[in-house]
Amino acid sequence: MRRIFAIALATFIVATACTSSTPPATGTGSGAPAAGSPVAGGRIIYGIAAEITGLQPLLSGVGADEVVWGQLYPRLMQNNPDTGVLGPGLAERLEQSADGLTLTFHLRKDVKWSDGVPFTGEDYKYSVEATIRAKAPIRKPVFSRVVGFQDYNEGKTDSLAGLQVSADGMTVTIRLSSALCTAARSLVSAGGGVLPKHHFVKDWNNKTTDLTKSIDSSPLNNAPPASLGPWVFKEWQKGVQVTLTKNPNYWRGAPLLDEYIVKSYANDAAVKAALLTGEITFAYTIPTDVEEIQKTAGNKLALSRATVASNYNYLGWNLKSPKAPWLASKDVRQALWYGLNVKAIIDKVQLGYATQMFSHYPKQSFVYEPTGLKTYDFNPATAKSLLEKAGAKMGADGVYVWSNGQPMAMRLEGGQGASALMQVATEQYKAIGIKIEPIVQTGPVLTARLDPTQVDHEGHAGGWFISPDPDSAWIFFNAAQQNKGNFNWVHYENADVTKLLDQGRFGPDCTDATRKTLYQQVNKMLNEDAPYTWLWQPESLMFHSTALQGFSQKPYGLTTSGETWDWNAEKLWLRK
């Protein structure tokens, strides 16, 4: 559940670290095959190293919260767990006009809320309007391009003009004021998930123009009254756990299990202890704990492995660093890649539980194309020749000297979890004549130091959780994303990349085929420019009770919380 903490912290993660061990065989996402015939009943407990702070998607930006509300208030469409492509969910299909300005969702007709009330487009409309009028503006900007947003936001109208629901409630049409290729993915969320209008409307009516009223203070926010997901809210013991029971009206079929509990723990160590004592049924784990858990738990726990597409680790280089001006040179950045034995680091730091990466997009992405990507195989000689080509000369002490006479020494900053990576990188860079000073920082300090408004940093070890949409590169590598709070931390400015990213985001051609071409070019340019030294996609590791059947992980989660196991929650069952 490290991922949930990470999402809360601006989705910035730090690389995990550990000591050497024998690398395991490469695995793919699969759990133990179901044994015997499924039986109904039982309770599963999911341990997470994070606290649940709220159950109202409109108001909460905390990733751990989505682990719960994502099961109650699903989005209109869901990620295909294997490809990440947006697929059917509450909506059977989506149509988008040629100009990209009109989106039409066709809803399933057989969907009911857990209390038996039919689901309609009015629930979606209510949720969107509640988001726009919410006092907490966390999710509001998602709808800023919908026609009539400003008027509804300012209370001039009692309905969002650009969002129409058909008379039978089964078709939702959304008109945008300007094209946004990522609109479909953003708009399916309805500000997080779809709320049951028939309950919430008693606390806040979406027809009001009184801006002093909002859904923010509804007592139902933390006591979800009805669900469209596999589970129904039962109880929330604050700081301890949330208990959910099965939804007999779930449109994919009622879950086999009776109860699902999400239990909060203070940290990964507490989750591990709970796994070992059998207090919880399943949880994420980290590479360094795998061996110990397997030895201690014996055949009580099974390991599920999956190469997920949602996150990667990297070393980032500040192209505008005044203390390390050589980082502006592409040759130097490529040398830093050639000088790093990434495969050896994966074996040492990730204990083999990772797949090497060469640019921003993971292999599972529909835009990934390996042709033309440099693999930067470890080659110290090439690294040194690139450094010399860039103007560096070897100094008497074995450290290269830059053309301005400055020794090529710099800081590499990262979180506690990246300390092993930074240590190994320091040793390897020393071998090619670059001196590194590894510095461990706390997450908030590191995030503040790397803000685009700051340039007093050279290198950092980090990781990102990325959306299945290829637009994910826009915030990290678009030259315009260098304001306070933005994420182009390395100050990367390539006009071609920025133009391609803008075209991929704003159109005019938002078709998958065109976007695929654009992002493939972006991927190659990033691979060539090397603003990051891309390292690996970590495997998602989960331990689960061997009694739990049908459990496995997929590369993409159904929700944005990063969960990789909940794609078939209704089919999980416990062996008696």
Place this chain on the structure above:
Amino acid sequence: MGRFIARRLVQAIPTIFGIMIITFALTRLSPSDPVTIMLGNNPDLTEEDREELREKLGLNDPLPVQFVRYVGDTARLDFGTSFRHNRPAIEVIGERLPNSLQLSVASLLLAIVVSVPLGLIAGVKRGRIADQAIRGVSVLLHAVPLFFLGLLFVLVFGVGLGWFPVGSMNVIGESCFFCWDRVWHMAGPVIIGATGGIAFIPRVLRTEVLEILGQDFVRTARSKGLRERVVLARHVFRNALIPIVTLFGGILTILLGGSVIIEQVFNWPGLGRLLFDAANSKDYPLVQASVLIGSLLLVVSYILRDLAYAWVDPRIKAG
């Protein structure tokens, strides 16, 4: 009595105000932006959206303005709304405070029950094996960090032997506050929480006993022919316990401070864990309110200590 309490409360105002200044300054001085943490890297959010949120949260105001608003709100018992929980900070704290107090009070009681006899025995059996053993254990407990003891307890008695639960307040499905299940779950954190007192009190008490044993009134009592047991119980132990009362306020400070660690290790959803998470997420209102409530509790504990001191030592009351 009433005047004494009122005077102490008035005297506490500058202390509380000072704590408010320090807490406010520390939260603002620490790097990173709460809005960035709250909003994450959603590409749909523009700089204007982030600014709007900063404005709504009052983070764009000059620090003196923010501080004056904080003090004014606090004076009206408005502790603000938690950034993360989207609920009044006092409401969130109110859910956790009883859990922390339950742990602290139980740890304090255990520390007293174990420490007082040990301290008295060490004093009376000066230089003998019992004294040396008690002093040795006391120094050992003092030297080992709480978090290490806690993790050791979890590893040995939780994971290894399975005698105690490894965390949480109740078994799944239970949520009682006073019940055997809760006592069972409290065992680990209470034992580890009490070690601070057990490491400290016996040494202080031993010194007191030794000092009192050399006093004239003890010699007089013995010369009157009183049995040694009576001399110890009536004259030595009773007088030796007086300074211990003074320590209780300090011990409560240690217990509440230690709760941040204990609650992390034992997964106890109390004020300490809440404060830790709030500080990590830059939840200013929750950090400020947690520290303030904790400080008020300490002030109250010091007042209670002074009252107890006056009660056990008539000379204080007379003075």
